[in-house]
Amino acid sequence: MLEVTRLTKQFVKGDMGILALRDLSLGIEEGCFVTVLGRSGCGKSTLLNMMSGLMPPTSGAVTYRDAPVTGPRTEVGYLTQSDTLMPWRDVVRNVEMPMEIKGVDAKERRERATDLVERVGLTGFERHYPRELSGGMRRRASLARMLAGDPEVLLLDEPFGALDAQLRFVLQAELLRLWQGSGQTVVFVTHDIEEALLLGDRIVVLGRIGKVLLDKEIDLPRPRDADELRVDPHFVSLHKEMTAALREAQ
Numbered sequence: 001m002l003e004v005t006r007l008t009k010q011f012v013k014g015d016m017g018i019l020a021l022r023d024l025s026l027g028i029e030e031g032c033f034v035t036v037l038g039r040s041g042c043g044k045s046t047l048l049n050m051m052s053g054l055m056p057p058t059s060g061a062v063t064y065r066d067a068p069v070t071g072p073r074t075e076v077g078y079l080t081q082s083d084t085l086m087p088w089r090d091v092v093r094n095v096e097m098p099m100e101i102k103g104v105d106a107k108e109r110r111e112r113a114t115d116l117v118e119r120v121g122l123t124g125f126e127r128h129y130p131r132e133l134s135g136g137m138r139r140r141a142s143l144a145r146m147l148a149g150d151p152e153v154l155l156l157d158e159p160f161g162a163l164d165a166q167l168r169f170v171l172q173a174e175l176l177r178l179w180q181g182s183g184q185t186v187v188f189v190t191h192d193i194e195e196a197l198l199l200g201d202r203i204v205v206l207g208r209i210g211k212v213l214l215d216k217e218i219d220l221p222r223p224r225d226a227d228e229l230r231v232d233p234h235f236v237s238l239h240k241e242m243t244a245a246l247r248e249a250q
């Protein structure tokens, strides 16, 4: 569905070139939940920026259903690390925005937005403006807004990184619940091994400048329960494998 071919990105800072990704190739199958695991600075956000069409590659290509990606498209939702909520709209109106663009009628979009706000645990904050929310709350509002667009592909850049453990757990479960049976394709970036194993059908471990260190199908049965998994020998051995791969990334 999404194909990344020999993707390279070099930034220019003053008279210096900063190589963020080199020759990365990756195919993402339709309906699959892929977690991309890597340490800080290995190029994960740069990869998603290019997959979403927000950033042009220096060389290489991204295709979506065999068509070149040259800019953002409504079928591909992207939850970036930076805040992109509209400051002049309250939470519910931010969440309604993708449905407004699609021409969904006012009553239906308010109902759906209210439901999504509840799913991300923001009930009671519908009328708050982004500046009146915490960082984690803004992330959750952004997630609800992305889901409101019902995209075919969800690109998620460390969506739960800023949340406390309990809330992260609730939102991971909610994301899986929404994804299962939806047919949506998810690319989920994280640096947390346990999160990657809990969520993914497949884990891609990236090393420096986006070198693929490991690309593995995760055959742990679903639904996956974090407490049960931690004592599952298969999970423990996968965890060790990921830890070793990340160590190699140093």
Ligand SMILES: Nc1ncnc2c1ncn2[C@@H]1O[C@H](COP(=O)(O)OP(=O)(O)OP(=O)(O)O)[C@@H](O)[C@H]1O
Pocket (backbone or CB within 6 Å): 011, 012, 013, 018, 019, 020, 038, 039, 040, 041, 042, 043, 044, 045, 046, 047, 191
């Ligand atoms: N706009 C930019 N200009 C210059 N260098 C950049 C720019 N964006 C990213 N980089 C560099 O590219 C490399 C990869 O950055 P990127 O943000 O993709 O990493 P990451 O894996 O997402 O990190 P993190 O997990 O900390 O978010 C880093 O060395 C970073 O300094």
